[in-house]
Amino acid sequence: MAVITDRMEARVSPEERDRVERAASATGLSASAFMVGAAVERVADILD
Numbered sequence: 001m002a003v004i005t006d007r008m009e010a011r012v013s014p015e016e017r018d019r020v021e022r023a024a025s026a027t028g029l030s031a032s033a034f035m036v037g038a039a040v041e042r043v044a045d046i047l048d
Helices: 014-027 031-047
Strands: none
Touching: 014 031
8 A cells, every 4th residue: 555645635616525525424534535536547547
């Protein structure tokens, strides 16, 4: 498992935050874990 040492931040609207938090909750993940997972999947789609 990778050691997590770096931090990224993003500004989102209240509506975007609510949607991310609801989706994360539905999958049993924290909002942070959900966003990182979604971003990593999207990066793979673009770069691979």
